[in-house]
Amino acid sequence: MKNAVLTELQTQAEEFVAGPQVESFRLKQTGARSITFDGYELCSSMSYVVGPPLWYELNIYQTDSQGFLIGIKMFTKNEDEGDIHRVLEASSLDDVAHILENYDPAFDIDASSVRVDDDTISMAELSLAAVRLRQRIEEARRQFKDLVGEILYELDNG
Numbered sequence: 001m002k003n004a005v006l007t008e009l010q011t012q013a014e015e016f017v018a019g020p021q022v023e024s025f026r027l028k029q030t031g032a033r034s035i036t037f038d039g040y041e042l043c044s045s046m047s048y049v050v051g052p053p054l055w056y057e058l059n060i061y062q063t064d065s066q067g068f069l070i071g072i073k074m075f076t077k078n079e080d081e082g083d084i085h086r087v088l089e090a091s092s093l094d095d096v097a098h099i100l101e102n103y104d105p106a107f108d109i110d111a112s113s114v115r116v117d118d119d120t121i122s123m124a125e126l127s128l129a130a131v132r133l134r135q136r137i138e139e140a141r142r143q144f145k146d147l148v149g150e151i152l153y154e155l156d157n158g
Helices: 002-018 093-102 123-157
Strands: 023-029 032-046 054-063 068-076 084-090
Touching (some): 023 084, 032 068, 032 123, 054 123, 084 093, 093 123
Antiparallel strands (some): 023 032, 068 084
């Protein structure tokens, strides 16, 4: 028993010293081909909690060619909407931070449910739909901003 524990600890120590192992990844993109690459996942974070109709997952990867990829996924509980998968490229960790700090999740929200071309919808109904859309955008921005803070902290304190 003691030898098995020592062997396991030695294996873990060797893996730690050797550093992360290169893995193959395939990242899905909405409306585009998937991106396949070899590299490492540096960090990830997810905003899922019970209640809100959507949540985000962020993953930061370093490619074997020393570039960086940012995986942004927005999941929704609404079956009529599809999940959003984006992959953004960066050349440095400073670029990763810049991209994340300037990303606007409002572009991930489907506004097609607000039917402005329907003459049968009253102004009150249209106003309520706009308020619901605005609340959804604000929720997406809040969650994304929280995740960006977590990711940047992980990258800085790695």
